[in-house]
Amino acid sequence: MAATPIPLEAKGIKKRFGDHEVLKGISLQAQKGDVITLIGASGSGKSTFLRCMNLLEQPDEGELIVHNETIGFRATKHGREPADWKQVERIRAKLSMVFQNFNLWSHMTLLENVIEAPVHVLKKTRKQAIDEARALLDRVGLLDRADYFPTQMSGGQQQRGAIARALAMDPEVMLFDEPTSALDPELVGDVLKVMRDLADEGRTMILVTHEIAFARDVSSQVIYLHQGVVEEVGEPADVLDNPRSERLRQFLAPKH
Numbered sequence: 001m002a003a004t005p006i007p008l009e010a011k012g013i014k015k016r017f018g019d020h021e022v023l024k025g026i027s028l029q030a031q032k033g034d035v036i037t038l039i040g041a042s043g044s045g046k047s048t049f050l051r052c053m054n055l056l057e058q059p060d061e062g063e064l065i066v067h068n069e070t071i072g073f074r075a076t077k078h079g080r081e082p083a084d085w086k087q088v089e090r091i092r093a094k095l096s097m098v099f100q101n102f103n104l105w106s107h108m109t110l111l112e113n114v115i116e117a118p119v120h121v122l123k124k125t126r127k128q129a130i131d132e133a134r135a136l137l138d139r140v141g142l143l144d145r146a147d148y149f150p151t152q153m154s155g156g157q158q159q160r161g162a163i164a165r166a167l168a169m170d171p172e173v174m175l176f177d178e179p180t181s182a183l184d185p186e187l188v189g190d191v192l193k194v195m196r197d198l199a200d201e202g203r204t205m206i207l208v209t210h211e212i213a214f215a216r217d218v219s220s221q222v223i224y225l226h227q228g229v230v231e232e233v234g235e236p237a238d239v240l241d242n243p244r245s246e247r248l249r250q251f252l253a254p255k256h
């Protein structure tokens with residue numbers, strides 16, 4: 001019997017911008033249902049790593065394997081680039097990303113945002129996409145906002161809408177880059193609640209967050225990045241409650 005495919009594996013990812021090596025060989029393996037949380041100071045490379053995983057940036061070195069499919073690269077004089085952009089499209093459809101700043105399309109209603117990719121990428125009928133979108137909006141508590149434009153919604157509603165849009169692709173892995181960092185404090189809880197439900201239902205997730213209590217609750221693994229290197233990795237109880245390095249201790253200390 002074939003082994004269950006691993007949703008996402010990154011091996012030795014390196015990335016530089018000019019002289020600055022931002023990622024110095026980072027690896028992770030997300031098994032089905034894993035919630036992997038990346039923590040680290042601003043500038044440590046968390047966003048760049050997420051962006052490399054769904055090929056918004058091209059890693060200079062290292063390997064990416066999505067659902068047992070290895071991404072092919074070819075060398076050019078500007079560095080590596082994907083060998084097959086069709087493959088990139090296919091991979092991106094499996095890895096939905098939720099950004100800090102919501103990124104809903106401002107000229108579309110919430111419902112139109114959610115059905116866009118299912119209709120144009122997955123080639124679903126409009127009717128089917130709308131039925132599914134309404135069910136997703138109901139799940140994130142936004143069914144009554146389906147016909148609103150993003151500017152007519154709070155940041156928390158926009159972010160829950162962005163999560164519904166990501167879910168509409170039924171992704172193999174969801175990537176979240178500080179999804180609550182731009183929210184007013186009173187709106188954070190509703191977004192974390194939606195994410196906790198996704199974790200509970202067994203979604204594979206890779207998450208960058210500063211919400212340490214949340215990370216402790218939902219993560220199967222925590223990775224502490226420092227200057228593009230994995231400094232500590234393990235279960236939340238090890239990494240968050242028994243940090244080995246003074247640097248991580250400082251990072252986790254309550255801020256005044």
Ligand code: ADP
Pocket residue numbers: 017022040041042043044045046047048049
């Ligand atoms: P984090 O998300 O952990 O705050 P980032 O991945 O955004 O860190 O950035 C890591 C480093 O890479 C920073 O020093 C940042 O300035 C640099 N960087 C990120 N993107 C680019 C880019 N497109 N061009 C040049 N430098 C970049």
Ligand code: MG
Pocket residue numbers: 046047048177
């Ligand atoms: Mg970042």
